[in-house]
Amino acid sequence: MKIHRTVYFLVILVFIISVFSCSSGSSGGEISYPLPSWNEGETKSAIIHFVEDVTNTNSANFVEIPDRIATFDNDGNLWSEQPMYFQLNFAIDRIKNLAQDHPEWTTKQPFKSVLEDDISTLLSYGHRGLLELVMASHAGISAEEFERIVRDWMSTARHPRFNQPYNKMIYQPMLELLYYLRNNDFKTFIVSGGGIEFIRVWGEEAYGIPKDQVVGSSIKTELAFVDGKHVVMRLPEMDFIDDKAGKPLGINKHIGRRPVFASGNSDGDLEMLQYTDDGEGASFKLFLHHTDSSREWAYDRDSHIGKLDKGLDEAKEKGWTVIDMKEDWKVIYPFELEKELKTSSF
């Protein structure tokens, strides 16, 4: 049973560190539960107030358990997305591995720029060029083979800045938020513009979110009979793009209910938050604002990746909650906690 193991481990870790911090009188903000890695303040209070309100049977805002649907964007919201979407790193590495069987790629864009590590030229091909890369690198194999390849990549690839496996670049405060919501009988879903099958491979262990609770972009598939077995083959054609107006459609298709809690970090999540806001009854809309250039990255209105512009204005206008990463979060990544534990005299 690997589901939840990571989350439980981390919650216990935060508890151990908090006990240690108190007993040694070391510095650092006061730690309180739930959401121990969140600083006290308006953001944390707003989350806790909402959850306590909608789970209180005496409240006018009480929400029945089956309706407690919480949806989370992934890139830049549950894990980092800089200097480029992590799935694009996977696609690039895969293109390089496949290159020997595709001599034509040495002269054909956007593949040529990948093989020459010319990322700025690659990005100049825009959305269409990136989709072409993803198609070529994600199709032509069975669902099971794809899973194995992603798993292998995740165990070997490292983030250029932090030298960590990408599935360790997840946000500790968001893990605690997912855990807190589930502990209050919310069903937590990922609703990502990223590839549904890419996220499913590692999301279960990283976030405690089962594969069937992942909504994402997808390519077309067909049933094939290979080596005496029926397999789902991945085809080089887009099926569904789960971004912007696609997010409410993906939610309707996979979940069948409007969320009452929606969390995102970019204008690509705006329609999901609007859709949540337009439901009957109480709901919570949360944007993560990347404000921490030293511990993570700081970007918003002018960013090519994870642009948050209209969303910031609409959040202010409608009174939605905006996380200020630098101010609201005690730690960013779980590995910071692990390091703290290792280097302490505890």
Add this chain to the structure above:
Amino acid sequence: MKIHRTVYFLVILVFIISVFSCSSGSSGGEISYPLPSWNEGETKSAIIHFVEDVTNTNSANFVEIPDRIATFDNDGNLWSEQPMYFQLNFAIDRIKNLAQDHPEWTTKQPFKSVLEDDISTLLSYGHRGLLELVMASHAGISAEEFERIVRDWMSTARHPRFNQPYNKMIYQPMLELLYYLRNNDFKTFIVSGGGIEFIRVWGEEAYGIPKDQVVGSSIKTELAFVDGKHVVMRLPEMDFIDDKAGKPLGINKHIGRRPVFASGNSDGDLEMLQYTDDGEGASFKLFLHHTDSSREWAYDRDSHIGKLDKGLDEAKEKGWTVIDMKEDWKVIYPFELEKELKTSSF
């Protein structure tokens, strides 16, 4: 909390009746748990043996909890499908309700035959004609409006033979099987050729299966802004047909894992069972054979609805389990139990 209420109620009901039967010495087969409405025999034994085997940590066939995925066809498998698919009754009633706004339907097929109650002509238009009906009757409204319309229909429409609401025409032994599997940490899913949003409206209460665990056929949707709110609008265009080879694709899209337990009743489910059979490790493949012309219906190889032909042969060849409805089931519908309780001297 309406989820599971019906199932719990019925399990308790079976228990009460079994106690009553024993104390009064009335006739009827011996009742034993689990699966009290199933007669003792090879079918029941095979199910229980499989579940005990794959949940035993000491067994070579042990299956981890996240992999305990069980998929059930709906029409003719969890509820009846005769004399025609129940969703078609919904579509016909809806066409009649909409007819006053569509004077052209009085001369245009297949609508004309619906308005004239000429079912044999209607059926002569085949798959394409039926799809046209479903499009016209299911589209042009928001997801929430559609849900309300299905809910209203379900509360008023009655089955022509049994004079029961359609959502009471569900199989008591299958409710017990769903309950038994969930009790052993299986996650149960509906994988139906029927409409995903049609089933979601009533399936949660009927089967204890949450909306997000329903896989089915779907029409395209778009995000619209109506009366100041974002809604998912239903479009008159097919998106996905979750039947035959579509079932493994629907499973891969919505669940992301091969099932280890698959249950169906027609050749439309054959690929789902083959796909399950081809997975790594132990799996259970189950066909329901409609053999009871007095309590339900008897049909298989030559039926227009729920044809079970190739499936019967393949089940025999590969040693899959086939339910003989007449022999294996003590009762068919929950309302039989309710009647028994009402008319008893208990």
